[in-house]
Amino acid sequence: MQIVVYNDIEQRSPQAQLNLDEQLLQAAAKGDVGPTWRLWQDGQALVVTRKETHLPHFHSASVSLHRQGWPVVVRRSGGSTLPHTAEMLQLSLILPRGLIVVERIAQLYAWLAAPLVGLLETYGIQVGFGEVKGAFCDGSYNLVASGHKIAGTAQRWIGGLAGVPSRQGAVLAHATLFVKGQMRAPTQAVNTFYALAGGQPHYEERAVTTMETMLQKEVQMEEVRQKLLSILERGDLVDAYGNL
Amino acid sequence: MSVVFRLPDLGEGMAEAEIVHWLVQPGERVRRDQPLAEVQTDKALVELPSPAAGRIAELAAQEGEVVPVGATLVTIEAEDEEDKQEAVQDTESDAENTHSALFQAPPADALRVSTEGQAIPANQVLATPAVRHLARELGVDLTTVPPSGPHGRITEEDVRQAAAKTAVSSPQRAPELASSSAEERIPLRGLRREIAAHVTQAAFTAPHVTLFGEAEVTHLVALRDRLYPRLQEEGIGLTYLPFVVKAVVAGLHAFPMLNASLDDAGQEIVLHPFYHIGIATATPEGLLVPVLRDADRKSLHELAKEIQELAQRARERRCTPEELRGSTFTVTNYGAFGGSFGTPILNFPNSAILGIGRIDEKPWVRDHQLVVAPVLPFSLSFDHRLIDGETAQRFLNRLFALLSDPDQLLLEMN
Structure with missing residues (x-):
């Protein structure tokens, strides 16, 4: 199965980037778009889910965070609040279930993680799935390096149930890889948001890491992006996870 | 006819999911496959499409509520005869694939083929192959099992209940010990649940x-x-x-x-x-x-x-x-x-x-x-x-x- 690799270098706002993922997902459900990897970056933002929009002081918190340089945007996948910055790499996988049999949430996470695991291995960083206490947007399918979250993942399924192969639809899995810089400011922004919105701010900077922190040296964003791109275009890692 | 829509097993041995957002309201008419709700597990937000066309009779859970797999989510008064049939067929095929009873209509009295205590001929028992297999494993005589599924079909739960009643080996709740505030209960989920199911199958089959x-x-x-x-x-x-x-x-x-x-x-x-x-x-x-x-x-x-x-x-x-x-x-x-x-x-x-x-x-x-x-x-x-x-x-x-x-x-x- 051929998967289109969309190296999306167009500059858009964080909300516009998320909207594009949603549009691709809807198109895939209709059969207008085939299996697609999309590699992209955006600017600084706090990406919340629709659950956070129900917090009692969501709107005032959003205004306050916007003033502090962290516009709040809403995504439609699962999880909770995740910071985006220009020092992170975003990877989306969109699959129409009519063409590819996707039955399980874990299966989709495995496919999404495969190229990231391959990428990090080329830098000598070993990762696995797991929860990390104190990390923002925590879950069982974080990519974890030496006990620290180095990438967050989430999914959205439309038009068909997970766990039920007889109903089609489309799925979106996306990942945010923390490449450069420190995680203090992003973690503080998430805690500030929850404190103002009426949630529980309890995230810790030390629970999260970046490639640069792991390697103790500077990493060039473009180099990482090109390496990941070549892995995606080679396609063999995906094959190993399920013969797409 | 009512179609009861239950939370299916969405993930790898998941035990529960959170109702994030209802997309329909009681009394609303829905089309088959129209999204009813969004639920979340393992950071995957999953739409639940309607198994049938009809009118929403009841939403059984609140937004934000965490519900276990198999719990009733929605009851739909199905309107289309074809949908009623398809809903029943989906129950069979999907249960084979996912071990989840997705769409189970409550048994109509007129359709019951057995009542408790009354044995019926084996060739008249309605049960899927998976349920028959389970009954063989647990040593349960299907002709003595009162059915609770649609059209008088015997479900996996019916078999397990029958096995428990006759003290035949079956998964049972741990006996109540002297309660202690220090007691910790850990939900059986994820890999542990997969292992439990796998070794149980091995131990009670071979x-x-x-x-x-x-x-x-x-x-x-x-x-x-x-x-x-x-x-x-x-x-x-x-x-x-x-x-x-x-x-x-x-x-x-x-x-x-x-x-x-x-x-x-x-x-x-x-x-x-x-x-x-x-x-x-x-x-x-x-x-x-x-x-x-x-x-x-x-x-x-x-x-x-x-x-x-x-x-x-x-x-x-x-x-x-x-x-x-x-x-x-x-x-x-x-x-x-x-x-x-x-x-x-x-x-x-x-x-x-x-x-x-x-x-x-x-x-x-x-x-x-x-x-x-x-x-x-x-x-x-x-x-x-x-x-x-x-x-x-x-x-x-x-x-x-x-x-x-x-x-x-x-x-x-x-």
Whole structure:
């Protein structure tokens, strides 16, 4: 199965980037778009889910965070609040279930993680799935390096149930890889948001890491992006996870 | 007719999901496949499409509520006759695939084919093959089970309840002990739940027998000690496991019934033409069994390298689904944790599993002399439906011979 690799270098706002993922997902459900990897970056933002929009002081918190340089945007996948910055790499996988049999949430996470695991291995960083206490947007399918979250993942399924192969639809899995810089400011922004919105701010900077922190040296964003791109275009890692 | 829509198993052994957002309201008309709600588990937001066209009679959970798999979410008054039929058909096919009862209509009294206490002829019992299989496993006579499914169909839950009533083995709630505030209850989910289901299936499907034995492995220890530094240069830690796998393959070649499985539905014994050896591996989340494929075609060097890599990936939960299925025989090494003997449960549908313990120095009689020698303990569990004790013991004897005298083992290698 051929998967289109969309190296999306167009500059858009964080909300516009998320909207594009949603549009691709809807198109895939209709059969207008085939299996697609999309590699992209955006600017600084706090990406919340629709659950956070129900917090009692969501709107005032959003205004306050916007003033502090962290516009709040809403995504439609699962999880909770995740910071985006220009020092992170975003990877989306969109699959129409009519063409590819996707039955399980874990299966989709495995496919999404495969190229990231391959990428990090080329830098000598070993990762696995797991929860990390104190990390923002925590879950069982974080990519974890030496006990620290180095990438967050989430999914959205439309038009068909997970766990039920007889109903089609489309799925979106996306990942945010923390490449450069420190995680203090992003973690503080998430805690500030929850404190103002009426949630529980309890995230810790030390629970999260970046490639640069792991390697103790500077990493060039473009180099990482090109390496990941070549892995995606080679396609063999995906094959190993399920013969797409 | 009402269609009851229950939370299906969306993930890998998930136990529950959160209702994030209702997309419909009571009284609203819905089309078939129209999204009813968004639920979340494992950070996946999943739309639940309607199984039928009709009117929403009731939403059974609130937004933000966490509901267990199988719990009723929505009741729909189905309007379209075709949808009613399809909803029932979906229940059957999806339950086969996911073990989830997705769309179960409450039994209409007129459709009931049995009432409690009244036996009916077996050929009139309505139950899916999976339910019949479960009934056979639990020793339940389906003709005595009151059905609760649509059209008087007997469900898995009906069978389990019947089994519990008659004190036949079935999963039961732990007996209430003196309650304590210090008591901790951990939801059975994820890998632990998968393991629980797998070993339960094995334990209640295949009658197990376990044989024990010991081999004196002085020469094997010497051989491994000689080879160890060579492989260490390549970053490979040579354990005894590759030698055991080689000996196992030779034994399976001689006794193919231990490299077989039983096709229960077809009532056929399947002799596998390849030697895919499962290696039980402890991980922080529980036991995984990555598979060494075509172990007969690999050198000791290749086996050592692959076992190391597979174990590492398993511990990091990075094994591909393909690497975790298809074993024809399994080896479990509890010796790594200091154990000697065990009664391993089969890695179903494998017909046998070999447990190996820790090599310890023990008194041993060699050539009428009492000596102190390294001894490797074995425990072999096998499916007595396929394998008799004699065959299993002869397989073990072959293993003892090969591992006691590794020169013989070298002769066996391709």
